[in-house]
Amino acid sequence: MPPSTEAVARVGILTPSGMLGAGFAPETVERGLTLGPDVIAIDGGSTDSGPHYLGSGVAKTTAAAVSRDLRILLKAAATANIPLIVGSCGTSGTDSGVDWVAGIAEQIMAEEGLDLRIARIYSEQEAGFLKEELDAGRIHPLAPHGPLRPETLDSCTHIVGMMGHEPFVEAIRAGAQVVLAGRATDTALAAAVPLMLGMPAGPSWHAAKIVECGGQCTTNPRAGGVFATVDQNGFTIEPLDADNVCTPTSVAAHMLYETADPYRMREPAGTLDVSDATYTALDERRVRVEGSRFEPAEQYTVKLEGARVTGYETVSFSAIRDPYIVSHIDRWAALLRTVLTERVTQTLGPADDYTLDIRLYGHNAVLEDLDPDSSAPREVGVMLLVNAPSQATATAIAKVANPLMLHLPLPEMEYLPSFAFATSPAETERGAAYEFVLNHVVDVDSATGMFRTHHSREVSHV
Structure with a gap:
């Protein structure tokens, strides 16, 4: 009972x-x-x-x-x-x-x-039903989101109501x-x-x-x-x-x-x-x-959460302990991005629909410019995260980066440094990447x- x-x-x-x-x-x-x-x-x-x-x-x-x-x-x-x-x-x-x-x-x-x-x-909620609610003016954004577009609902792989x-x-x-x-x-x-x-x-x-x-x-x-x-x-x-x-x-x-x-x-x-x-x-x-x-x-509301695919990711992770590069790590990371972008264009052709995220662990990967500690680290882990429309493209870009993440020197260096990949192979395919795209509520008559x-x-x- x-x-x-x-x-x-x-x-x-x-x-x-x-x-x-x-x-x-x-x-x-x-x-x-x-x-x-x-x-x-x-x-x-x-x-x-x-x-x-x-x-x-x-x-x-x-x-x-x-x-x-x-x-x-x-x-x-x-x-x-x-x-x-x-x-x-x-x-x-x-x-x-x-x-x-x-x-x-x-x-x-x-x-x-x-x-x-x-x-x-x-x-779980159907995009068709939610588009009807949107047309009826019953869906509203929560800050900082703006008004919801119907195509955003269609792009979601899953939508849930809370x-x-x-x-x-x-x-x-x-x-x-x-x-x-x-x-x-x-x-x-x-x-x-x-x-x-x-x-x-x-x-x-x-x-x-x-x-x-x-x-x-x-x-x-x-x-x-x-x-x-x-x-x-x-x-x-x-x-x-x-x-x-x-x-x-x-x-x-x-x-x-x-x-x-x-x-x-x-x-x-x-x-x-x-x-x-x-x-x-x-x-x-x-x-x-x-x-x-x-x-x-005054009005009962149900919050929506939805996620959609943003592309496919491949990640590489290398560790740097060269004292000169570590002391100039921001300049080195900027050089890595510049040289990698140039070589991707040279080898794979023009491409504007991929993104490169270079994260410097042990330096500022967590707080970035907000970090109050400005002392030089002893070693830095460099994570390259590539997002592209296909897994094959993301992995190809990461492979182009492979020799750079292993030996890229700064221009004034008179020797070729060596870094250490965390894994072999260095490239790990992460599959589809997602982003949250809904932060909205629906006015409902029934809870x-x-x-x-x-x-x-x-x-x-x-």
Whole structure:
């Protein structure tokens, strides 16, 4: 039977880790079950790792890691008779990502003798439908993007809509015991059951934000997940690891994580406001949070994420320890670009549709001109990233660069330097490269209308 939706005094959220497949100690989940959870919620993905995973529809995590974590959580959910919710399955929340995690779950249940009803919530969107919404004036850009063009939608290999909590609630009310969802806000999966069971929106959304990354809100983020207890006046949070600690500072600081404003965070249904929230240590491990508010939006919106192919990449990596070149590394990199461009034209003919990215690791590859450390490095790693319309062209350009990345001297040098390639062959083909091209929202009349739910078997609606 699905959970009762009658008013309750408190709702417990068990979040074992910041991401399915990242790993956690089984004993932390066992301890979490003793605290009386009403839901196990864990994120399955993110855009943090770039557009490749959405563009290609493949997962960042390995099946073995997902299976290991999921086995523990499915058994825990069955033991406690509570829902297990996974959002953004397969890293990016594509339909194939949902089916991939569902296939792993079904195999585990067969092996463990578990009989749990699974709901798959799909979030992929058709370009044709979105072009109709665009024509109707219902799609709007988020800064810094400008107005959306129809051809941008057509160019995407995958487009997902970011769901709020409502599809999770609908699936659980329909009897789902395991909910595997496409792209969702990180907070929606943790807020769903507290909201469904009558907890106030402010504490529910704030607690969901704090638990979203597991132990990130503790003093030892590597020690595992957290447990939040939401009630009518606020929430209490504590680590699952008995030796880990939550402090008012560690909890409050998580509002700085992945938010443009540390006091306000937008969800599809409205905005969480924590400007008046208070954080109080109950003891050496637990923190009490009160004063959070949630402002319902005048218009419910669903954020779109889409990725498209920008070309094909080949990468080469060489290391330089010649002290003279290292001390003039910026001038050397400029010379490499000039000479390589000339030789590409000489050997492959005129070409304007490729790009060269030269990154100097150990010098300024991370911060570039923002790096405050101007001291000379002892060695520099030179990464050449070539993007071209075809893989063959990208690799050909990288091969033209090969002798230059091995022996290119500065003009005034009287000897031929030698550098070191990291691999043999020096050129590694990376395949298709992708870019994010959608940062827009759709005005919707229904919070669940853009998403499709499939149940593993027929259930009785309540």
